[in-house]
Amino acid sequence: GAVVSQHPSWVICKSGTSVKIECRSLDFQATTMFWYRQFPKQSLMLMATSNEGSKATYEQGVEKDKFLINHASLTLSTLTVTSAHPEDSSFYICSAFMGREQNQPQHFGDGTRLSIL
Amino acid sequence: KQEVTQIPAALSVPEGENLVLNCSFTDSAIYNLQWFRQDPGKGLTSLLLIQSSQREQTSGRLNASLDKSSGRSTLYIAASQPGDSATYLCAPQTSGSRLTFGEGTQLTVNP
Numbered sequence: 001g002a003v004v005s006q007h008p009s010w011v012i013c014k015s016g017t018s019v020k021i022e023c024r025s026l027d028f029q030a031t032t033m034f035w036y037r038q039f040p041k042q043s044l045m046l047m048a049t050s051n052e053g054s055k056a057t058y059e060q061g062v063e064k065d066k067f068l069i070n071h072a073s074l075t076l077s078t079l080t081v082t083s084a085h086p087e088d089s090s091f092y093i094c095s096a097f098m099g100r101e102q103n104q105p106q107h108f109g110d111g112t113r114l115s116i117l
Numbered sequence: 118k119q120e121v122t123q124i125p126a127a128l129s130v131p132e133g134e135n136l137v138l139n140c141s142f143t144d145s146a147i148y149n150l151q152w153f154r155q156d157p158g159k160g161l162t163s164l165l166l167i168q169s170s171q172r173e174q175t176s177g178r179l180n181a182s183l184d185k186s187s188g189r190s191t192l193y194i195a196a197s198q199p200g201d202s203a204t205y206l207c208a209p210q211t212s213g214s215r216l217t218f219g220e221g222t223q224l225t226v227n228p
Contacts, residue, residue: 095161
């Protein structure tokens, strides 16, 4: 089945550091990838939609200058949390959309737990 | 804006029981609806996907139904096992391939 790999799985760093998270589709080409954030005891909230070769579309309230998204190839999207602060500590999950039809499932990575000290 | 509600928020049952998890959504203009399982600290595992034209889907002990017009879906788990313990999330998909998640039902199956 379709596999999405997310790296790293856990990051602990100091406040002010920039952190890059990678999301790869391992056995299919992903024209669209999604980035979600999940705070403890809460559900997943969509942050942005990443389209290969074009700018990401950010959800209302998500700072595009703080959460930089790059989708340079059909198998890789990256999320960079710039100048991270403790309030950015969260569980970040990416998903990949396999095809162009809107009735296809999304496949999720295993997530990255980000802890900012 | 799509809003998703899942009931109950938490459920604790003895092993072997059949159980039903409920999901309701406000915008019925969906392409499909997915049910996911999330283990603590982990990502999501897709369980079932129901297309908007379908009424139900089955996979092993899991059966999901969809009533698109009334904005409801249910996940039926037969003969529950301790390994079924997890948080179950439903997510209808609307335009732009957007998934909107409910807050989930936290299921505990006791041996």
